[in-house]
Amino acid sequence: MPNPINKVGTFFLDARQELKKVNWPTLEELRSSTVVVIISIVLLAIFIGVIDLGLSKLIEMVIRH
Numbered sequence: 652m653p654n655p656i657n658k659v660g661t662f663f664l665d666a667r668q669e670l671k672k673v674n675w676p677t678l679e680e681l682r683s684s685t686v687v688v689i690i691s692i693v694l695l696a697i698f699i700g701v702i703d704l705g706l707s708k709l710i711e712m713v714i715r716h
Contacts, residue, residue: 676684
């Protein structure tokens with residue numbers, strides 16, 4: 652049965668080797684991706700807000716009549 656401490660050490664060594672293979676984004680790529688995500692979130696929030704407002708008004712009209 653393998654020693655658990657050796658298994659943990661092997662895991663971290665393997666993880667470190669795999670992280671060296673990762674193609675990390677440049678600062679410019681990171682900034683542009685962040686801007687895209689923020690804009691997407693804002694647009695989605697506006698869309699959901701408009702739908703929510705519309706449905707609320709519709710339900711309010713149905714209840715009053």
